[in-house]
Amino acid sequence: QKEVEQDPGPLSVPEGAIVSLNCTYSNSAFQYFMWYRQYSRKGPELLMYTYSSGNKEDGRFTAQVDKSSKYISLFIRDSQPSDSATYLCAMRTGANSKLTFGKGITLSVRP
């Protein structure tokens, strides 16, 4: 079993839809959780960084962490064509420990 599992996709939604992206993990030592967005031919860029269980909101993006279920989610409201990219979840056990990534899901938002 991989440490981090992410829905493989791809995912295609119409503009304006609410998108839900999910990851599960098996290592209960993971304490820090991140979501990265990667456009084609670019490196990943950090979208959200959370430590505690619960929700964190930033504009149209909400990150949710449920440590008891070992489950994290990223919600995108009012999705736009510019949100079309690959989304990767990542997590780490300590502030300076290595990052472990999910395989990523490719999202396409249709105009």
Added chain:
Amino acid sequence: KAGVTQTPRYLIKTRGQQVTLSCSPISGHRSVSWYQQTPGQGLQFLFEYFSETQRNKGNFPGRFSGRQFSNSRSEMNVSTLELGDSALYLCASSPQGETQYFGPGTRLLVL
């Protein structure tokens, strides 16, 4: 501030050869991490250097090595290249190791 830069951006090598990739972190960042990204395995951590010392290491064979210089620039070397080493190699820098900023990557093709 200038972002993370990686050179070269594209590289073609043949099996058995060796290759050196270079990464210049964001000014002031002391941590540099390297990742391999492939469609099959996703983003996998190779190693991290902090103040010229390897701080974390992933599960890659000894053919993969790296180093960091006093100006925080880092190089990654792969010896005796195999077809399976074809991948996008990403470098990420951070001030101490927490929030990581990725470069655009070096795309390596091994023939």
